[in-house]
Amino acid sequence: MSVPLKERHITVLNTDNMIEIKYLYEYETWIPVIAQWYYAEWPKIYTGIAQVISRLEERTNRSSLPLGLVAVENGEVVGAVALKDHEIEALTQHTPWLASLIVKKENRGQGIGKILIEGLLDKARQLGFLKIFLYTDTMAGYYAALGWTEIQKYYYKQQEVTIFEKKIGPEVYT
Numbered sequence: 001m002s003v004p005l006k007e008r009h010i011t012v013l014n015t016d017n018m019i020e021i022k023y024l025y026e027y028e029t030w031i032p033v034i035a036q037w038y039y040a041e042w043p044k045i046y047t048g049i050a051q052v053i054s055r056l057e058e059r060t061n062r063s064s065l066p067l068g069l070v071a072v073e074n075g076e077v078v079g080a081v082a083l084k085d086h087e088i089e090a091l092t093q094h095t096p097w098l099a100s101l102i103v104k105k106e107n108r109g110q111g112i113g114k115i116l117i118e119g120l121l122d123k124a125r126q127l128g129f130l131k132i133f134l135y136t137d138t139m140a141g142y143y144a145a146l147g148w149t150e151i152q153k154y155y156y157k158q159q160e161v162t163i164f165e166k167k168i169g170p171e172v173y174t
Contacts, residue, residue, distance in 0.1 A: 024068030130169030
């Protein structure tokens with residue numbers, strides 16, 4: 001059973017702290033910090049911090065796409081993820097997309113990425129989506145281990161990426 005996002009509190013293994021999944025709009029003051037994480041992680045994707053901030057500001061929706069979610073521990077944002085209509089322009093038949101999953105470097109390896117993904121899947125279900133897509137160039141094993149299905153390899157932004165799909169609709173539970 002899905003718990004409404006606003007009530008979702010999940011304990012991360014190996015810590016005594018609670019990780020809460022919240023909407024990015026509730027933590028807009030963190031956008032410059034999150035933008036720094038994105039730019040440091042993926043410098044070839046962005047033209048600069050201003051572009052990253054602009055994209056994050058577009059994700060401050062609650063019930064329409066694009067929307068952003070953040071993982072919060074003791075009042076501090078420690079990760080972020082987005083749900084977008086489209087991620088790869090040529091693949092418009094696939095929607096929506098999990099995008100921009102990031103966890104603060106000091107907090108990696110604690111299950112926060114998985115918790116963010118679960119929160120995003122819950123939100124996608126609430127919005128009525130039956131499946132969700134993502135692409136990765138480096139984390140295919142991670143997503144496969146979380147139950148995502150590889151649907152194709154694709155050449156995107158001068159590199160090969162793996163496209164994944166995850167069914168999240170009612171037929172998954174029958």
